Amino acid sequence: MGVADKIKEFKEELPCGVEMVAVSKFHPVSKILEAYEAGQRLFGESRVQEFLEKEKTLPKDIRWHFIGHLQSNKVKQLIGKTAIIESIDSEKLLNLINAESVKAGVVTEVLLQIHVAAEETKFGFSVEEAEDFFNKKIYTRYPYVKIRGLMGMATNTDDEERVKKDFSTLHNLFEKIRSKRYPDLEDFDRLSMGMSGDWKLAVAEGSNIIRIGSAIFGERN
Numbered sequence: 001m002g003v004a005d006k007i008k009e010f011k012e013e014l015p016c017g018v019e020m021v022a023v024s025k026f027h028p029v030s031k032i033l034e035a036y037e038a039g040q041r042l043f044g045e046s047r048v049q050e051f052l053e054k055e056k057t058l059p060k061d062i063r064w065h066f067i068g069h070l071q072s073n074k075v076k077q078l079i080g081k082t083a084i085i086e087s088i089d090s091e092k093l094l095n096l097i098n099a100e101s102v103k104a105g106v107v108t109e110v111l112l113q114i115h116v117a118a119e120e121t122k123f124g125f126s127v128e129e130a131e132d133f134f135n136k137k138i139y140t141r142y143p144y145v146k147i148r149g150l151m152g153m154a155t156n157t158d159d160e161e162r163v164k165k166d167f168s169t170l171h172n173l174f175e176k177i178r179s180k181r182y183p184d185l186e187d188f189d190r191l192s193m194g195m196s197g198d199w200k201l202a203v204a205e206g207s208n209i210i211r212i213g214s215a216i217f218g219e220r221n
């Protein structure tokens, strides 16, 4: 099945209110255009250089989510080019994004990346750090950054129970933060979780953004 068929299949299968980011990292512009022609307008990239090269040649009505680990020295190049930066894994990064957004005169929308998986190498805030971040209203220090919600990954395992548990931990944190109705956090409504191998479990656990790469574009080199 080609890229266009995959896009159509996902569109039919996804419940209303769940958005799909087509994760095009490592795939050529020609494949992105195949998805675009099939109606896809939301794409995800994980490396700044690769993103910038693709972005400048592609149609301007594409919305981009940046989903990879973001290095401090690359922040400036991203500002103004993304719909959402999903992978905020430190306050330092927020501070930089805020400063660059001030300079550019834009408000940058982001998600906080939460680390719940068993893998030690993954980036992100712990659940406790995130709770602290909102309870202390630390986000108010960054008025040019709008926190739209949370992003996370489940443990990379065949153990469905573990995956469900990770997604439910993320969902509970998301709902807990929302239920506190913090001031200036009215648009906190996005929960990004689920990839090619586990998106059904993620949607069942309350995800409203799934990030799908290989199930659309095939294996990456």
Ligand SMILES: *Cc1c(COP(=O)(O)O)cnc(C)c1O
Pocket (backbone or CB within 6 Å): 023, 025, 046, 067, 068, 195, 196, 197, 211, 212, 213, 214, 215
């Ligand atoms: C690569 C990537 C994806 C897509 O993974 P697939 O398994 O190919 O669907 C999703 N989220 C993040 C953060 C990624 O880096």
